[in-house]
Amino acid sequence: MRPKLAEDAELIIKDFIKQKVEESGGNGVIIGLSGGIDSAVVSKLCADAIGPEKVLNVFMPTKVSPTSDKQDVIEFCKNFNMELKIVDISPAIEGFEKILSDSDRNELIGNIMARCRMIVLYHEAKLRNRIVMGTSNKSELLIGYFTKFGDGGSDYCPIGDLYKTQVRELAKRIGIPKNILEKIPTAGLWSGQTDEGDIGISYDDLDRILLGFEMNLSNDEIAARTGLSSDVIERVWKMHRSTAHKRKMPLIPKIGIRTLGLDWRE
Secondary structure, eight states, X not given: OOOOOOTTHHHHHHHHHHHHHHHHTOSOEEEEOOSSHHHHHHHHHHHHHHOGGGEEEEEOOOTTSOHHHHHHHHHHHHHTTOEEEEOOOHHHHHHHHHHSTTTTSHHHHHHHHHHHHHHHHHHXXXXXXXXXXXXXXXXXXXXXXXXXXXXXOOSBOTTTTSOHHHHHHHHHHTTOOHHHHTXXXXXXXXXXXXXXXXXXXXXXXXXXXXXXXHTTOOHHHHHHHHOOOHHHHHHHHHHHHHTGGGGSOXXXXXXXXXXXXXXXXX
């Protein structure tokens, strides 16, 4: 039991991107390009959908960013004729470290980094009359593996309905370079940090479990179909349930005839 990538996934996403950019009335898109596979896929799909001249990739390193990432994003943008802007956010991080308590803790400084990057992206979007395309995938969204109002902050999320393993497959289809395809997933939040290390499970196993949740299978049924332990499946379920608030707009108490987020449909 594994997620399968639909044959028309690329076409659906490119149509989505084109439609949302047209609806916005803006001049194009802004993408936080990290050097990883998710942002590379979003960037390439946007370039294919609306033209590379309407895509601005922003690389936002810190003092702990791998040096290879900068070269990877430079080569990527050059190969696909896209504009690249590099904004070192280290001074902003250091400023927050001075005024916020316990900011030396990895999980806290990681949130600060992610939210600083969001600020940069929306600043550039405002300056250029563009929209921000997010780079979160379905696997990470479903377990809350993102920073609220950080990397979770965007106008649209083109690959948000693709599991990580599906993103990898799509990346191969659309010609993402091998050096990015084979890179160990990391948000670059601290030295030695990896996504699978944080999550505590490989993306391959995680996606099989999440697909079981999507199919409304019981934990026992998922265990039987995947061969994974019930303890691992239960831990993933807890991650999913405990982070539901991160996938929703702030709740509003019902008072009026129609209420935003409840029965006011856009």
